[in-house]
Amino acid sequence: MSLIKLLIADDEALVCIGLQSMLKWEQYNIEIVGIAHNGAQEEEMIDSLRPDIVISDIKMPVKSGLAVADSVRKKYGRLPLFIILTSYEDFEYARAAIGVQATDYLVKLELTPDTLAASIQRAITLLEAYQTLESYPKLVHRGNLQAQRDKFFIRLFNNLFENKNQYLLQKEDLDLDLSGPAYLVCTCRILGPDSVPPRGDKLVALCSSTVQMAKDTLTSTRTCYVTSLDLRNFAVALPVCGTDPLGWMPDTQKLLADMASVLHNYFNVTIIGAIGFAVEDPYLLRESYLAARKALPAAVKAQSFVFFAEGEPLEQDYPLFDFSESRSEIRRAFEEMDTQALYAIISRMIEIFDGRSDLLVPATDAACNILYMATSLLADGEEIVEQIFEHEPEGYRAIYQMHTIEEIAGWLITFRDGCSAILSTRRQSYKEQIVKNVQEYIKRNLGTKLSLNQVADVFNFSPNYLSHLFSKIAKVNYVEYITETKITAAKEMMLRGEGRIYEISQKLGYESAFYFSKVFKKVTGMSPREYIQQIEAGSQPERSLQERNRS
Numbered sequence: 001m002s003l004i005k006l007l008i009a010d011d012e013a014l015v016c017i018g019l020q021s022m023l024k025w026e027q028y029n030i031e032i033v034g035i036a037h038n039g040a041q042e043e044e045m046i047d048s049l050r051p052d053i054v055i056s057d058i059k060m061p062v063k064s065g066l067a068v069a070d071s072v073r074k075k076y077g078r079l080p081l082f083i084i085l086t087s088y089e090d091f092e093y094a095r096a097a098i099g100v101q102a103t104d105y106l107v108k109l110e111l112t113p114d115t116l117a118a119s120i121q122r123a124i125t126l127l128e129a130y131q132t133l134e135s136y137p138k139l140v141h142r143g144n145l146q147a148q149r150d151k152f153f154i155r156l157f158n159n160l161f162e163n164k165n166q167y168l169l170q171k172e173d174l175d176l177d178l179s180g181p182a183y184l185v186c187t188c189r190i191l192g193p194d195s196v197p198p199r200g201d202k203l204v205a206l207c208s209s210t211v212q213m214a215k216d217t218l219t220s221t222r223t224c225y226v227t228s229l230d231l232r233n234f235a236v237a238l239p240v241c242g243t244d245p246l247g248w249m250p251d252t253q254k255l256l257a258d259m260a261s262v263l264h265n266y267f268n269v270t271i272i273g274a275i276g277f278a279v280e281d282p283y284l285l286r287e288s289y290l291a292a293r294k295a296l297p298a299a300v301k302a303q304s305f306v307f308f309a310e311g312e313p314l315e316q317d318y319p320l321f322d323f324s325e326s327r328s329e330i331r332r333a334f335e336e337m338d339t340q341a342l343y344a345i346i347s348r349m350i351e352i353f354d355g356r357s358d359l360l361v362p363a364t365d366a367a368c369n370i371l372y373m374a375t376s377l378l379a380d381g382e383e384i385v386e387q388i389f390e391h392e393p394e395g396y397r398a399i400y401q402m403h404t405i406e407e408i409a410g411w412l413i414t415f416r417d418g419c420s421a422i423l424s425t426r427r428q429s430y431k432e433q434i435v436k437n438v439q440e441y442i443k444r445n446l447g448t449k450l451s452l453n454q455v456a457d458v459f460n461f462s463p464n465y466l467s468h469l470f471s472k473i474a475k476v477n478y479v480e481y482i483t484e485t486k487i488t489a490a491k492e493m494m495l496r497g498e499g500r501i502y503e504i505s506q507k508l509g510y511e512s513a514f515y516f517s518k519v520f521k522k523v524t525g526m527s528p529r530e531y532i533q534q535i536e537a538g539s540q541p542e543r544s545l546q547e548r549n550r551s
Contacts, residue, residue, distance in 0.1 A: 003030075003031050004028070004031070004052045005030075005033045005049065005050070005051040005052050005053070006025065006030050006031065006052070006053045006054075006055065007034045007035075007036065007045055007049060007051035007053070007055070007080070008034070008035050008054075009035075009036040009037075009041075009042035009054060009055070009056040009057060009060065010036075010037070010055075010057040010085065011037050011061055012057075013037075013213055013216045015057070016216055017209055017212060017213055017216070019116075020212065021205075021209065022113050023117055028117075028120055028121075028124065030053075033049045033051055033146075034049050034051070035215075035216055035219075037061075037216070037219075037220045038061040038062040038063065039060045039063025039064055039065060039067060039068045040062040041062075042054070042060070042063070042068050043063065043068045043072065046068070046072050046080065049145075050080075052079065052080055052081065052127055053080055053081050053082075053123050053124075053127070054069075054072075054080050054081070054083070055083045055085060056068065056083070056084060057085050058084050058085060065084060065085075069084070069102065081103045081126060082102040083102065083104045083106065083120075083123060084104070085111070086105070086106075086108065087107070087109065104119040104122060145174070147382070148174055149174055149225065149227075150227045151375065151376045151381075152170055152171070152174055152176065153227040154227065154372050154375065154376045155167075155170075155376045155460070156282075156283070156285055157285065157286055158286065158289075158369060158372050158373070158376070159286045160372075160373065160376055160377070161283075161460075162331075162460075163457070165457055166458075167283050168283075169454060169457045169458045170457070170460070173458055176225070177223050178282040180240070181239070181240070181241055181242050181280070182240050182241070182242050182279060182280050183237055183238065183278065184240055184252070184275060184277060184285075184288045184292075185235055185236065185237055185276045185285055185289040185291075185292050186235065186236045186238060186256060186273050186274065186275045186292060186305075187233065187234075187235050187274050187289070187292040187296055188234050188235070188236065188271055188272070188273035189232055189233050189271070189272050189273065189296070189299075190207055190210050190211075190234075190271060191232075191269060191270040191271070192268065192269050192270050193267070193268040193269055195268070207231050207232055210263055210267050210271075211228050211234050213262065214226055214234065214236075214259055214263060214271075217259045217263075218238075218255070218259055221255065222239060224236055224237060224238045224239060225237040230368070230399070235289065237282070237285060238252065242278065243277070243278045245307070248278060256271075256273065256275075256305050260305075270303070272299045272300065272304055272305060273292075273296075273299055274292045274296040274299040274305070274306050274308060275295070275306070275307045275308060276288030276289060276291035276292035292308060294308065295307070329341065330342075330345055330370070331377060333345060334374065334377040334378055335377065335461055335465055336465065337424075337431070339419075339420040339424045342416070342419060342423070343416055343420050346370065347416065349366055349367075349370070349412060350409050350413065353366070353408065354409060355405070356405060357404070360404070360405050360408065363405055363408045364402070364408055367411060367412055370415070371385065371399070371415070374415075374419065376460075377460060384422055384423075385415070385419075387418070388414060388419060388422065389418075396415075398411070399411050431469055431472075434459070434461075434469065435470055435474050437459070438455060438459060438466070439474070439481070439485075441458065442481070443489075446485065446486055446489055446508050447509045449509055450482050450509070452466065452478055452479075466478070484523065486508045486509075486519075487520055487523045487524065489508060490504050490516075490520060490528070491524075493507070494528070494532050501516070501528045501532075504528075505517075516528070517529075
C-alpha cells in the first residue's frame with residue numbers, strides 16, 4: 001500500500017505535539033502531511049493535501065470538527081477516514097461522531113499510545129478495504145512534502161537555484177504561497193535547557209519538538225515557512241506588509257517574542273535570533289538570510305532578537321565563507337555523481353583551514369554549506385549524510401558541537417570519505433532513480449508542454465545533463481519518450497471513449513488537433529479517426545510498423 005497521509009487538527013498546540021510524538025508513525029507507513037488549528041484551516045488542508053486519515057478535535061474555532069467531517073463526507077464520500085477527539089465524555093458527541101461515519105471516537109484524557117495505535121490500526125484496515133487510490137484518482141502520493149519544502153528553502157537561502165525560472169517552477173510544484181507584499185528571513189537558535197544533556201536522543205527530541213511547535217505557533221497567525229537548518233538552528237521566511245522597517249518591525253518583534261515565550265513555557269528553552277531586511281521578491285530572500293546570519297553574533301551577545309541594520313557596522317570578526325566561485329563546480333560534482341571532483345573540492349577546503357584556529361567560524365560555515373548542498377542537491381541527501389555519521393550520537397548534526405578547527409577538519413574528512421564511498425557505489429542505481437522520477441513526473445503532467453528546460457528546472461538539473469542522462473538510461477531520447485507517452489495516453493482515452501479528438505489533444509497539451517493528428521499518425525501509422533473507427537468496429541487496432549519495431 002502507498003504511503004498513508006495523515007492530517008492532525010486541534011486548536012491546542014500541545015495536543016498536536018503530543019499526537020505527533022506519541023507513535024513512531026513510519027512504522028505504520030504513515031506520513032503526517034499537515035497540522036490544522038481550526039476547522040476552516042482543517043477543511044482547506046483536506047481539499048489541498050487529500051489526506052487518507054484525519055485525527056480531528058470535535059470542537060475547534062471557526063468550524064467544529066464534526067461540521068468539517070460532515071462537509072468533507074458530502075464532497076468526497078467515504079474518504080478521508082476521521083478519528084474524532086474530544087475532552088467531553090458525552091454520549092451526544094459520540095452519537096454525532098457516528099453520524100458523520102467517524103471510524104473511532106477517543107477521549108483525550110484517556111488517550112495513550114496503545115489506544116491511539118489500536119484506533120490507527122482499525123483505520124488502516126478499513127483504508128485497505130476501501131482501496132484508497134481508486135477513491136482518489138487524481139491524488140499524487142509524493143514523498144515527504146515538508147522535507148521537499150525544506151530543501152527548497154535551503155536552496156533559496158544558499159543561492160543554489162541556477163536561475164529564477166527554476167525557482168518559480170519548484171515553488172509551483174511544491175504549492176508554496178509566496179504572494180505577500182514582502183518577505184524577510186529570521187534565523188533562530190535554540191539555547192538550553194541545562195537539564196538536557198548536550199548531545200544524544202533527548203536533545204534531538206527536544207529540538208525537533210521545539211521547531212515543530214515554533215512552526216505551529218507562527219503558522220496559526222499567518223502563512224509562513226519554518227525550515228530546520230540543523231539540530232539547534234532554524235529559519236523563518238516571514239511575510240510582512242512592505243519593505244519599510246517602520247511598517248513591519250513592531251509586529252515582527254511581537255510575533256517572534258510571543259513565539260519565544262510559548263517555547264520557553266513548554267520546553268524551558270531560550271530562543272534568540274537575527275532578522276534580515278525585507279525584500280519584495282521572495283527570490284531575493286537569500287539576501288535577507290545572509291543579512292540575518294551576519295547579525296546573528298550580535299543576537300548571541302545580546303541573548304535576544306536583533307534586527308540587521310543596513311549601513312551599520314556588524315559585530316563580527318570573521319568573514320562568511322563565500323561559495324560563489326566554486327558553487328557551479330560543487331553543483332556539477334553532486335549532479336553528475338563525480339566523486340573524484342567532490343573529493344578534490346573538499347580536500348581543498350580542508351587545506352585552507354588546516355591549522356588556522358582563527359578561522360573556526362568560517363570553517364564551520366563552509367562545512368555547513370557543503371552539508372546543505374548535499375541534502376539539497378541529492379535526492380536522498382539527508383539519508384546519505386545520516387549513513388556517513390551513523391556512529392555519531394547526534395549524527396551529522398554533531399558539527400555544531402565542535403569547538404576546534406581540528407574537529408571541523410575531522411568532520412570534513414569523514415564527510416568527504418563517506419560521501420565518495422557511498423556515491424561511487426550508487427552511481428548507476430541513483431541515475432536510474434532520477435530517470436524514473438522524471439518519467440513519473442512526465443506521466444503526471446501530460447497536459448503541459450514539458451519542455452526539457454522546464455523539467456530540468458523542476459528537478460534542479462541542467463538541461464544538457466538531464467538530456468544526456470535520460471537518453472543513456474531510458475534508451476530513448478527525451479522528446480521521443482514524451483511523444484510516445486502522450487500517444488499511449490491518447491490511445492487509452494480513445495479506448496475508454498474520453499472525448500473527441502480535439503478534446504483529447506487539448507488534454508494532452510497539443511497546440512491544435514491538426515498537429516496532434518499528425519504526430520499520432522507518425523507514431524502509430526494511422527490517424528486518430530482511423531484508430532477510433534477500428535475500436536468502434538469491435539476490432540483491436542493493429543500496432544503500427546514503428547511500434548512493432550520498438551517492441
